[in-house]
Amino acid sequence: MIEMSSKLILITPEILLLIGAVIVAVLGLSTHRRIRNAVPWTTVGFLVAAIVATQIVYDGSETVTNADLLLPNLGLYLKTMVGVIAIGLVLLGIGMVDRKYEEAIRDGRAGFDPLRVVRGEYHAFLLLSIAGTMLIANANDLIWLFLAIELSSLPTYVMVALGRGTRRNQEAAIKYFFLGAMSSATFLYGFALLYGASGTLSLTGMREVFAAQAASDGIPLFGLIGMVLAIVGLCFKITAVPMHFYAPDVYQGAPTPVTGFISFMPKVAGFTAIIMLCAAVGWSGHHIIDNAGVRVPTEGLPRPVHATLWVIAALTMILGNIGALLQTSIKRLLAYSSISHSGYMLVGVIAGTAEGIDAVFFYLVTYGVATVAVFGALCGLQRHGREVETLDDLSGLWKRHPGMAFVLALSAFSMLGLPPLLGFWGKLDLMIAGISAGETPLVVIMMATSAVSAYYYLHLAGLPIIRKPDARTEGVEVGPSPWPRIAAMVFGIGILIVPIGARTLMEKAEASTKNSWLEPVETTLNTGDARPEDHTPELPQA
């Protein structure tokens, strides 16, 4: 019982968000326009409440730091980060959701029909997805992990479909849903195999079993297959090769605020899940048996898992960056760029040391801030009442909207990793972690591909500023609500000034992995005497 209550306390923020989702869904159906307009702000209010709750719950006490989790301190960092960036993502949607219909009601061209409004649903689903992402931090069970991942992704399928009407949007929604379902099936199958190999659903238990197995004969083959399948399935969430094909179409077809959302939130979910699974398998203590039958210790993850991740990371970086070179549509370009960012973060996962994982979590922040800024600029602008589509639409933006041109340039340069902007520190952290783990070839690929990315980020940053406005760009005007632009400005300025506080942020990221299996003392090759009371795992009951 005590365990149950302590678990429930830890998920207070998520509970708050779930309550919020229900309330918001109801508020959105109100016939009063004013109440409907309050929906986004209610959402923001619940997010703030969740952030505050996180700070209160994670007070650093024994119950928190010794919770039966692989990364007991991760919750504080992850939930705060997700909450803060989610506020930005909510602001992106203000004035965009239901826009045409609300205008029609205001002008008296249509009556209020609860079946036609989606504002409530949009924000409710948004909160549900955020809650799912936060729950992953508390997962210590494969089933919990699976449910949390699904909770974070199912709402996004609906959100993509909300921009109903255009054929492109329908295509995006279908593609996203079916491929998402397929990926869920893949990693669920992987989970099943992992369970079969370890005989336990608990991640901490699994870690102990795998450590014992690694110390003797090595992890059984179907356990490794399960691991590989789980990773490949999760690649869908993080838009990594081979599950990246949907990204450009879905990003382009989804409404812009939703694109911003799905380019950040599922990634956090996916990376946290992958890190937890890799933690369960263990980053060290593995060996291979060579032809002579001698056990040779290897560094890092078990060989097959390591090789899979390595190939995925390399291909993701290469294909993402090269694909982006050919794009003229901004959203497709950003889709490919988000693919390549996943590749960079995978370098940190492969490095696997505490440094590497810290770097991934830090990079998620830098990526999230830049994402909000760039999508804020895109949501805040429109061209003849439609979304801004191509890079050419933006050329000459400085003349009419210097602030947005500035934000676009800042976020593009930050994603490129130009010092001293925020993105540079993320990349530096990843690079150092990669080199320290002996993954120099991968780091070289990372550097080479980010060099390639200079070309398209330079277009994104440069064209709005260097070109003269032409007839095409005259039509670009500000969107219906100032809030997306305000979000863009705030996060854009964040790109500029957060590096001054990068130290605190990185320390927070470091603290997130403290007191976990990542502490190097625990992970040694001879686990034989390190675990005196090696309790035998419960066997699955037939």
Add this chain to the structure above:
Amino acid sequence: MQLWILLLIPLFTCVGVGFGGERNARAIALGGSLATLAWAVVLAMQFPHWQAEQWLYWPAPEANAFPVIPGLGIAVELGVDSVSLLLVLLNVFLMPCCVLGSWVAIKERRREFYIWLLVLSTCVMGVFVSRDVISFYTFFEASLVPGFFMLAIYGGPDRREASFKFFIYTFVGSLFMLLGLAYVAWQHAQQTGDWSFAISDLTTFAPTLSAGEQGWILLALLAGLAVKVPLFPLHTWLPLAHNQAPTAGSVNFAAVILKLGLYGMYVFVLPMVPEAVVTWAPTIAVLAVIGIVYAALICWVQTDVKKLIAYSSVSHMGFAVLGLLALNPLGLQGSVFYMLSHGFATGGLFLCIGMMYERYHTKDLREIGGLAFKMPVWSFFFIVLVFASVGLPGLNGFVSEFLCLIGTFTAVPGAQTGYPGVLGPWFAAVAATGMILGAMYLLYMTGKLCFGPLREPADHHEHEELPKDLSLREIAAVAPIAVVCLVFGIMPWPILHAVEPVAEAVLKPYPALVESHFEQMDAAAKVSLLTDTTLEGSR
């Protein structure tokens, strides 16, 4: 603190320019750049190590370290030695000249222009005063952004291509430089247990790495620095960028940005990877010599004046690289002196060309000539600067070219100077042909442009804002540069003396390494049946 102020003055001027309105932008920028110059002069007067016996930084970088990420040992440390202070002075000296030079040329988006100009100067100074790898890299990369926008917004007809090429070339290279430096830092952390990115820590540590690793690090560092120098065959961005940039941009690119590469070689390459330098110096020197001769030959057939001067920079920087690789104090002093004198002479030439272009809107040698009749004052300054660039004795170019070539010439295995080297007379001889070619193409250009019958473009009208010959403002921009060229030519020794202790300190490990290198080569030669004839020949 002093150096922070130096960096902040131009940045605060940017704010002033931003809020001061389109009309006042240039005046505010001029004021800010003069204030920076004044502060830099104050610093130069306070600098205690001009006559020092040792190589010292001032102020001590550790004392003013500002920790950024203590866990990784990343801290911003600033400090200058005599070489970097000289380069800072070069930069701040040219800043007001650039502002004056673009006084009327920039007609639209003025505020932005001066902001980019000031930010560019800040970044460049930041590179020179950084004493830790991360801030060096930060300023090095950040300088690309203002350069990119200056080029892309205010440049000539091919500005788009030029700006993208400029940015991407340098960015790609310097990523690998960062990789190399991070690798050194990691090795340092592995072996000492402490993360540190201070240049002093890394340079004392890196030489202990094995020769193979040093080779890779050298390759990574050169990937970033050789693009900036620029070393053949990575120079192709330069003619385009310098040609397309607005006047102030060309001046800044040629005079200061090119020095970043060479300065980086002096800060990182020489102290960090001495063994690799000894092994690879001949190869790099061959590239430098090819660059010298090849670019000089290209200059000869150029009809575009600005392009001609841009290529001449490629040729001239080759001499500075040779001087650096001669591995003796003479060569290093010459190389540092070359950085300064090339900065002044070529910067001044670009200013002059800009003034001509404002009047005639052409840079084509076939369309314009005989300007001495119409613009005698302009022609006077132009000819002085051309002579400085050619290396006429009595002007600064001569001193630097002479020192570099002497350094290269004496860089032979058994040199009596106590500094054996790996280059030798052949390198100096071939490079000297570049000097002769330089005199030929520059004088040919001068002859066409200043003398002979007056030729003006057909559709030329008198400019309403500009007098026929130089205005006082333009004289104020270019005259100080000409004076400096003359002073440096007559009295080079204060600078050479200031650089000497630095040169000796940097080169301290080299004589022994070169000796052992040749011993190894000898041993290898005895074993191998095929003797290396070129090596034997040079002995």
